[in-house]
Amino acid sequence: MNKKILIADDDINIIASLKYILAEEGFDILAMTTPEAVLENLQKQTVDLILLDMNFVQDTTSGVEGLALVEAISRQGLNIPIIVMTGWATIDIAVDAMRGGAKDFIQKPWKNERIINAINTQIELARIDKKAHRLNQQNHLLTSQAHPENRSGIIARSSAMQSLLSSLDDLAKSDMSILLTGDNGTGKSMLASYVHKVSTRAKNSFVPVNMGAIPESLFESEMFGHVKGAFTDAKGNRIGRFEMAEQGTLFLDELANIPLAQQAKLLRVLEESKFEPVGSSKSLMADVRIISATNSDLPAAIVEKTFRQDLYYRLNTVQLRVPSLKERIEDIVPLAEHFLQIFSVKYHMSCPELSDQSIVKLQQHAWPGNIRELSHLMERVLFTCKQTIITPHELMLEEVEEVSASFDHSTLTMDEIEQQALLSRLKFHRGNATETAKSLGLSRSGFYRRMSKYESDTNEQS
Numbered sequence: 001m002n003k004k005i006l007i008a009d010d011d012i013n014i015i016a017s018l019k020y021i022l023a024e025e026g027f028d029i030l031a032m033t034t035p036e037a038v039l040e041n042l043q044k045q046t047v048d049l050i051l052l053d054m055n056f057v058q059d060t061t062s063g064v065e066g067l068a069l070v071e072a073i074s075r076q077g078l079n080i081p082i083i084v085m086t087g088w089a090t091i092d093i094a095v096d097a098m099r100g101g102a103k104d105f106i107q108k109p110w111k112n113e114r115i116i117n118a119i120n121t122q123i124e125l126a127r128i129d130k131k132a133h134r135l136n137q138q139n140h141l142l143t144s145q146a147h148p149e150n151r152s153g154i155i156a157r158s159s160a161m162q163s164l165l166s167s168l169d170d171l172a173k174s175d176m177s178i179l180l181t182g183d184n185g186t187g188k189s190m191l192a193s194y195v196h197k198v199s200t201r202a203k204n205s206f207v208p209v210n211m212g213a214i215p216e217s218l219f220e221s222e223m224f225g226h227v228k229g230a231f232t233d234a235k236g237n238r239i240g241r242f243e244m245a246e247q248g249t250l251f252l253d254e255l256a257n258i259p260l261a262q263q264a265k266l267l268r269v270l271e272e273s274k275f276e277p278v279g280s281s282k283s284l285m286a287d288v289r290i291i292s293a294t295n296s297d298l299p300a301a302i303v304e305k306t307f308r309q310d311l312y313y314r315l316n317t318v319q320l321r322v323p324s325l326k327e328r329i330e331d332i333v334p335l336a337e338h339f340l341q342i343f344s345v346k347y348h349m350s351c352p353e354l355s356d357q358s359i360v361k362l363q364q365h366a367w368p369g370n371i372r373e374l375s376h377l378m379e380r381v382l383f384t385c386k387q388t389i390i391t392p393h394e395l396m397l398e399e400v401e402e403v404s405a406s407f408d409h410s411t412l413t414m415d416e417i418e419q420q421a422l423l424s425r426l427k428f429h430r431g432n433a434t435e436t437a438k439s440l441g442l443s444r445s446g447f448y449r450r451m452s453k454y455e456s457d458t459n460e461q462s
Contacts (some may be wrong), residue, residue, distance in 0.1 A: 003123055004028040004046070008069070009053035009085070009384065010037045014108075021112055024118070029197045035069040042073065047080060047152070048123055051115075052102075054086035063093040067100055073393060074101030081122035085110070152192060155335050158328040163190075167320060172199040177270075177315050179255075180293040180324035184441030185372030186241060188293040189253055191322060196249040201289055204248030212257035219262040220278050224269070230279025242275055245288045255315070255445070256296035260306060266313045275279075295441065325374060327365040332362050335371060339378035352385045361392045369439045374459050376439060422451055 005027050007018050015031045022029055030047060032038045035056060047239075054066030065087060067279065068084055083104045084097045099104060103125070156162050171178055172195045180188040189208060196206040214222050225240030241250060247417045252258075260267065267273045270290065274283045292315050301307035326331060335353060344351035354362070367373055377395065385394050412420065426436045437447035 002026055002028045003048040004030060005119065006030045006032065006041070006047040007048045008032045008035070008050065010034070010056045012385055013052070014053070021115070025116055033402060035072070036346040038069060038450055039072060039076075042076065042078060042080075043211050048126070049081055049119055050082045051106075051119070052453075054084055054097070063096070067093075067096050069244050070097055070100040070102050079126070081126045083115075083118055083122060107353050115296075133337070137288050153427075154190070155331050155338060157334060158323070158330040160323040160327055160332060164320060164322065165194075168195050169198065171195065172317055176287050176317040177290045177292070178321040179316035180291065180322055181298075181319060182293075182295060183324045183370055184295045185370035185439070186322040186324055187371050188322050189251065190295065192249070192251045192253075194288075195291060196251075199289070199404050201248050204249065206249045207241050207245035207403060208251040208253060210253050210443065212254035212446045216259045216262060219259065220265060223266070224275045226278035227280045230277075234279065237277075240277060242269065242286050242288060243277075243284060246285075249289045249291060252290065252292040252315075254446075255292045255294040255443075256298060256301055256307060258307075260308070263308045263311050267308065268313050270311075289400050317351055325370040326365075332367075332374070333359050335374055336362055339375050340382060343379045343382045347382065349382060350388070352382070352390050354390050355389050355391055357392045358395055361395055361397055365397050372441065376435075418450070422447075448457065 003026075005022060007015055007030055009018075009031075010033050012033070015033075017164055019029045019031065027205060030041065032041060033056075038050075038052075052066060052069060054063040055380050056065045066084055066086065073080065073082060081103045082101060083106055084102045084279060085106045085108055085144045087448075091452070103122050106115055106118060154161075154165065156165055163460065168178075168191060178192075178195065180191060182188060193206055193441070196202060220226075221234075221238060221240065223240050223242060224245055225238050226234050228236050269286055273286045276283050298307055298312050302309045303311060322460070335356065340354075341349050342347075362374075369376070377397075378452075381390055381394055384396075422436075425439060426433065432445060433445055440447065442450070
């Protein structure tokens with residue numbers, strides 16, 4: 001696209017001459033003969049550079065009108081490079097124009113080469129400045145994304161989230177174990193990280209562990225480490241998660257997925273505050289703060305004897321429930337806009353806006369996948385939306401609602417409900433098991449394990 005230059009001069013002969021010269025260089029030209037017309041048109045359209053005469057009244061040589069116009073354009077914050085021109089150039093007018101916001105000064109009669117070079121230089125400098133500004137924005141957004149533990153990175157306009165954060169701020173001052181409960185995708189890991197960053201242990205490590213992703217045979221090695229030769233593949237010493245988190249915080253995510261046989265070993269470490277790496281007889285101290293999270297009903301698991309009651313009480317000195325997204329209506333739109341900004345920076349794309357109808361649609365949606373679902377939706381919409389405004393149709397939330405309502409829960413057993421939910425989510429993600437697992441807060445292997453209970457061949461669909 002050709003660069004557009006606005007010429008402001010009361011002499012139509014000057015305008016005609018400049019149009020001829022600059023059109024030959026491939027520029028599009030917009031011409032105005034009064035300061036009022038310049039300011040009015042700048043409100044309606046975008047230009048890449050302004051070539052501005054300093055005098056608009058015949059026989060005026062003071063440059064006052066030009067200086068006033070330069071300052072008026074600068075006050076609008078448009079960041080458009082201005083080159084001023086006058087046939088009565090003095091050093092004082094040049095200095096005043098530059099102080100007012102002009103980038104360069106040309107004296108009439110000009111040399112064509114000089115004016116073309118000046119224009120090209122200022123347009124290129126403006127491009128560099130804009131790029132630097134975008135990079136600064138990108139660094140700010142990515143820093144915020146990489147460090148969600150900063151309070152400023154947590155969106156909490158709803159009273160439910162404000163109350164939760166207030167409780168976490170108080171608990172961060174202690175070393176009490178915290179159990180975070182709530183649905184998948186509600187941000188439990190982010191909140192655990194936040195507690196660590198505002199605690200007295202902030203200078204030491206925050207070590208997250210997805211308990212559902214650790215094979216039972218490697219549980220002790222992963223959690224407590226091992227020494228060289230402890231077993232066939234132990235070709236060197238390995239530090240476990242407890243040692244990594246020494247004097248810091250250990251976050252046990254997907255807590256209910258710890259195999260029953262391994263729960264006793266974890267309980268012992270928590271009770272005695274020490275452990276032995278696999279193959280070692282030397283005990284190491286475990287000075288760690290434990291934060292854990294689950295979306296499972298642990299009291300029910302205790303009744304079913306799949307989770308130890310003593311471990312449960314050891315881990316939930318304080319138990320807090322993280323609200324689901326549908327309980328945080330005030331946070332939905334700010335979160336959606338936040339994700340749109342982050343993904344637009346990540347993919348170097350312009351950021352569309354949500355229409356009023358889309359906002360209503362987002363607020364009415366059930367959000368079975370919570371914040372994780374909202375994040376994935378905004379990432380997808382960024383690529384599918386072809387306009388600057390996101391319409392309800394582009395959100396494609398109807399498909400989710402149809403899938404969710406496609407079976408009657410009232411007549412199904414718990415296993416049947418889970419099976420239908422898994423299959424419905426897999427259908428929504430068009431058979432992509434990896435995306436389905438992510439939306440449910442599961443590892444790919446964890447998703448397959450759950451599906452295997454119902455003898456479903458998901459491999460053919462993935």
